[in-house]
Amino acid sequence: MASWGEASQSRLIGKRIARLSGKDKVTGKAKYTYDINRPGLLYARILRSEVAHANVLDIDMSRAEELPGVKAVLPIIEVGKKLRYQGQEIAAVAAETDDIAKDALRLIFVDLEELPFVVTKEDAMAEGAPQIRDWVGNKSNPGTDERGEVDKGFNEAAVTVEATYHTPVQTHVCLETHGHVAEWTDEQNLTVWASTQGVFGVRDDLAGRFGLPANQVRVITEHMGGGFGSKFGPGVEGHTAAQLAKITGQPVKLMLTRKAEHLVAGNRPSMTQHVKAGASRDGRLIAYDMKGYGTGGISSGAGFQAPYVYSVANRRTERFNVTINAGNQRAMRAPGHPQGAFAMDSLMDELAEKLGMNPLEFRRINDSNEIRQAQYTLGAQEIGWHRRNTIPGSGTGVKKRGMGVGSGLWGGGGGRGTQARVTINADGSVEAVTGTQDIGTGIRTAIAIIVAEEFGLTPTDIDVKVGDSGPGLRSGGSGGSQTTASVAPVIKTAAEAAIQKLFEHVAPLLQAPVDDLRVGNGTIYVASDRTKTVTWNQATGLLGMESISEGGNWDPELREKDVAGTQFAEVEVDTETGNVQVLKIVAVQDCGLAINRLTTESQINGGVIMGLGQTLLEERIMDPQTGRMLNANLEDYKVPGTFEIPEIKSIVFDTHRKVTGVGEPPCIPTLGAIANAVYNAIGVRIRELPITPDKVLTALAEKKA
Amino acid sequence: MSEKEKKQSKNISRRSFIKGVGTGTVAATVAPAILVGNEKTAEAQTDGAVDSAKIQLNINEQVYEVDVEARTTLLSVLRDGIDTAGDNVDLTGAKLICDRGECGGCTVLVDGKPVYACMMLAMDAQGQQITTVEGIADGNNLHPVQEAFIKHDALMCGFCTPGFIVSSVALLNENNKPTIAEIKEGLSGNTCRCGTYPFIFDAVETASQKM
Ligand code: FES
Numbered sequence: 001m002a003s004w005g006e007a008s009q010s011r012l013i014g015k016r017i018a019r020l021s022g023k024d025k026v027t028g029k030a031k032y033t034y035d036i037n038r039p040g041l042l043y044a045r046i047l048r049s050e051v052a053h054a055n056v057l058d059i060d061m062s063r064a065e066e067l068p069g070v071k072a073v074l075p076i077i078e079v080g081k082k083l084r085y086q087g088q089e090i091a092a093v094a095a096e097t098d099d100i101a102k103d104a105l106r107l108i109f110v111d112l113e114e115l116p117f118v119v120t121k122e123d124a125m126a127e128g129a130p131q132i133r134d135w136v137g138n139k140s141n142p143g144t145d146e147r148g149e150v151d152k153g154f155n156e157a158a159v160t161v162e163a164t165y166h167t168p169v170q171t172h173v174c175l176e177t178h179g180h181v182a183e184w185t186d187e188q189n190l191t192v193w194a195s196t197q198g199v200f201g202v203r204d205d206l207a208g209r210f211g212l213p214a215n216q217v218r219v220i221t222e223h224m225g226g227g228f229g230s231k232f233g234p235g236v237e238g239h240t241a242a243q244l245a246k247i248t249g250q251p252v253k254l255m256l257t258r259k260a261e262h263l264v265a266g267n268r269p270s271m272t273q274h275v276k277a278g279a280s281r282d283g284r285l286i287a288y289d290m291k292g293y294g295t296g297g298i299s300s301g302a303g304f305q306a307p308y309v310y311s312v313a314n315r316r317t318e319r320f321n322v323t324i325n326a327g328n329q330r331a332m333r334a335p336g337h338p339q340g341a342f343a344m345d346s347l348m349d350e351l352a353e354k355l356g357m358n359p360l361e362f363r364r365i366n367d368s369n370e371i372r373q374a375q376y377t378l379g380a381q382e383i384g385w386h387r388r389n390t391i392p393g394s395g396t397g398v399k400k401r402g403m404g405v406g407s408g409l410w411g412g413g414g415g416r417g418t419q420a421r422v423t424i425n426a427d428g429s430v431e432a433v434t435g436t437q438d439i440g441t442g443i444r445t446a447i448a449i450i451v452a453e454e455f456g457l458t459p460t461d462i463d464v465k466v467g468d469s470g471p472g473l474r475s476g477g478s479g480g481s482q483t484t485a486s487v488a489p490v491i492k493t494a495a496e497a498a499i500q501k502l503f504e505h506v507a508p509l510l511q512a513p514v515d516d517l518r519v520g521n522g523t524i525y526v527a528s529d530r531t532k533t534v535t536w537n538q539a540t541g542l543l544g545m546e547s548i549s550e551g552g553n554w555d556p557e558l559r560e561k562d563v564a565g566t567q568f569a570e571v572e573v574d575t576e577t578g579n580v581q582v583l584k585i586v587a588v589q590d591c592g593l594a595i596n597r598l599t600t601e602s603q604i605n606g607g608v609i610m611g612l613g614q615t616l617l618e619e620r621i622m623d624p625q626t627g628r629m630l631n632a633n634l635e636d637y638k639v640p641g642t643f644e645i646p647e648i649k650s651i652v653f654d655t656h657r658k659v660t661g662v663g664e665p666p667c668i669p670t671l672g673a674i675a676n677a678v679y680n681a682i683g684v685r686i687r688e689l690p691i692t693p694d695k696v697l698t699a700l701a702e703k704k705a
Numbered sequence: 706m707s708e709k710e711k712k713q714s715k716n717i718s719r720r721s722f723i724k725g726v727g728t729g730t731v732a733a734t735v736a737p738a739i740l741v742g743n744e745k746t747a748e749a750q751t752d753g754a755v756d757s758a759k760i761q762l763n764i765n766e767q768v769y770e771v772d773v774e775a776r777t778t779l780l781s782v783l784r785d786g787i788d789t790a791g792d793n794v795d796l797t798g799a800k801l802i803c804d805r806g807e808c809g810g811c812t813v814l815v816d817g818k819p820v821y822a823c824m825m826l827a828m829d830a831q832g833q834q835i836t837t838v839e840g841i842a843d844g845n846n847l848h849p850v851q852e853a854f855i856k857h858d859a860l861m862c863g864f865c866t867p868g869f870i871v872s873s874v875a876l877l878n879e880n881n882k883p884t885i886a887e888i889k890e891g892l893s894g895n896t897c898r899c900g901t902y903p904f905i906f907d908a909v910e911t912a913s914q915k916m
């Protein structure tokens with residue numbers, strides 16, 4: 001049976017290893033799509049709608065076309081069609097400089113007939129609201145689910161809680177905006193540098209769009225500045241870049257502006273839940289009834305998890321999607337989970353309080369996940385759970401402290417569909433090639449670690465080539481925390497096959513059977529007689545004019561899925577300013593076998609910080625008067641900065657030796673943990689995110705009144 | 706639209722265009738911003754009236770001669786500039802992320818002080834020593850800040866990293882033994898979406914011990 005072996009036998013796997021791309025990234029040498037500079041490069045920009053809903057009566061690009069330096073103009077929307085949200089694409093230009101492209105956009109004249117719009121889900125559902133899609137209403141049909149005996153559950157409940165929880169729309173805020181550099185090497189061959197989470201997805205999409213065989217489109221993503229779920233296909237901007245490059249016969253760079261990034265490049269849908277739940281006297285959650293809805297903008301897809309994580313046999317849910325005139329949702333780091341977790345973890349604490357029970361105890365009773373049960377103990381110890389206020393809000397002084405807990409669960413088990421090749425050359429050099437991409441998670445380094453472990457080398461000895469569809473070794477998009485669990489088993493089996501081949505060359509020289517050979521530190525030796533040894537280069541020298549090149553296969557024995565996590569937060573709330581400062585987060589994260597403990601900790605930190613942003617800071621604000629987003633920049637849309645960062649204790653909870661993904665899970669439990677800690681500090685519950693100072697002060701004032 | 710109509714709409718004056726918008730019951734322009742800029746930009750451009758000038762910039766101890774317009778930022782020279790010999794400046798370490806002085810992704814040193822290159826006009830950078838992230842290492846020897854960033858994994862996607870490296874160097878040049886509060890203050894002008902902050906703080910602390 002395939003296995004990763006014992007921890008004690010690993011030289012590299014599970015250790016803290018600096019990422020291979022580190023040097024390029026700290027010196028500015030790393031080239032992102034945004035940095036690609038090609039001979040004859042043109043700069044493209046897109047003119048976007050500033051109104052939320054309108055008929056396009058006319059687009060006149062003739063003056064833009066005449067502007068010196070403009071090489072091409074391209075209408076995107078057809079006259080007679082409807083614009084349905086701010087930011088929607090109208091037309092594009094390509095010019096010799098970015099400034100000229102900017103000027104050219106101002107010379108495009110567009111006549112629009114404005115139409116009534118709705119940009120909040122409440123407005124969209126109001127009586128007499130304009131219907132913004134001709135073929136279907138603003139509010140979808142409800143999706144319902146009922147299990148057990150809900151009414152009976154409520155009848156038996158000793159306590160019930162009824163509450164409404166809200167989370168707003170959050171945007172991804174990738175620091176490298178979505179974008180591409182497209183270059184036609186001839187009429188039939190297209191090369192695209194793409195800021196993407198899926199080079200093969202982009203390749204296949206563009207090939208289909210331009211009627212090319214897939215192998216005649218090459219997509220390259222050497223480095224990538226953040227995606228968080230929003231960067232899978234080429235999108236309108238990718239199609240536009242390739243089309244402009246085709247028209248002009250020159251390479252074209254088209255990166256979204258920061259504003260467009262907020263408007264059209266995806267977001268996490270909002271959520272509103274009206275929920276009623278009941279628990280028995282002995283602390284069992286026995287009834288749950290939820291009506292909820294959310295908006296993902298002009299599209300559907302505003303789903304969320306409810307109930308979440310904790311078991312409740314008798315439950316009824318009804319949920320629907322609301323369409324508004326705003327940019328589409330896209331997958332965002334654990335889609336549906338953080339918002340579901342915020343509501344559920346808040347609800348759990350409200351029930352526990354009514355029962356007069358410690359919220360952690362209440363969770364233990366209702367959580368069937370064994371890993372999380374162990375994590376509760378560990379996390380509570382680490383944060384000092386006994387120090388929490390037994391009576392919420394009972395602290396004295398202006399600044400009050402409190403503690404809370406939250407939970408999460410994510411799939412992350414990977415799957416088939418990765419091809420890889422590990423090559424040993426006669427000069428001793430080693431290459432590992434696969435079509436995945438390193439979006440900042442460190443998969444490049446993880447691949448090197450796995451191969452180096454198998455070969456007795458160091459990770460820097462391995463030349464890892466990812467982020468290029470050119471070699472034709474396919475791998476899936478980096479989403480769903482699937483990358484490591486999809487790629488690692490294939491790399492491992494490829495490396496195993498390759499070293500076996502090398503052993504076959506070495507065996508005659510060492511006069512030992514192949515299965516008695518082992519790798520040492522840059523050597524190959526005979527297990528039963530350790531005096532018989534050759535260096536790595538002596539061994540590979542035996543290959544002469546050949547090289548060894550092996551593929552691998554995905555072995556489900558090497559991975560695990562269903563990743564559990566728990567977080568504890570300690571906060572300090574300033575009751576005069578309303579400011580919430582998170583002091584500490586303890587994140588106990590199931591990680592399976594962490595190939596690289598250092599980059600795994602980075603991922604946990606990153607998840608916690610994104611969860612913190614969602615809890616305290618982030619919100620897309622739409623203006624119901626103008627239909628526009630009011631904070632489509634990085635000043636008014638606030639993401640966490642240095643001052644918001646608490647002490648984060650990332651606990652890599654590795655109870656088994658199978659790989660799994662950890663990119664998304666750590667952003668889930670943070671919301672409930674912080675929200676519950678705020679309640680524990682001040683004794684008033686804030687059920688709407690983000691928990692901003694105004695909400696804290698209002699809540700405190702209402703409590704007093 | 707017919708050719709004639711196209712011509713007409715092309716020659717439409719700003720005033721009549723606005724009037725057109727006003728009289729049409731529901732016609733609207735795409736954006737006030739677009740409308741406002743229209744005529745002026747158009748005339749400036751079509752008259753060839755955009756002024757450009759040849760300037761010299763001292764970047765990473767090398768002199769570059771570039772043609773710039775009044776509006777050209779230092780950042781755009783670094784990233785997209787072409788010197789008068791026809792070579793790309795190609796210093797793409799500094800990134801444009803927010804385009805308005807909010808994120809620090811474009812931070813460079815100007816006479817040793819950290820500056821947002823997206824907010825500085827190229828013309829204003831004349832006569833000063835500009836150091837970009839590419840000029841922080843001493844040849845192949847990395848700066849202690851760079852070493853420490855790698856060691857502590859103070860980077861994930863790495864897009865914000867050049868800005869953080871430059872800001873950290875500037876911070877330590879001012880104060881070589883900063884407290885954690887001073888590190889947070891010193892780097893508060895930089896944003897990282899991947900959430901590398903805790904390890905950045907560790908890295909700056911480690912680097913400070915070596916300086
Ligand atoms: S791009 Fe200059 S500060 Fe953000």
Ligand code: FES
Nearest residue numbers: 861863897898899
């Ligand atoms: S490392 Fe990705 S934004 Fe900072």
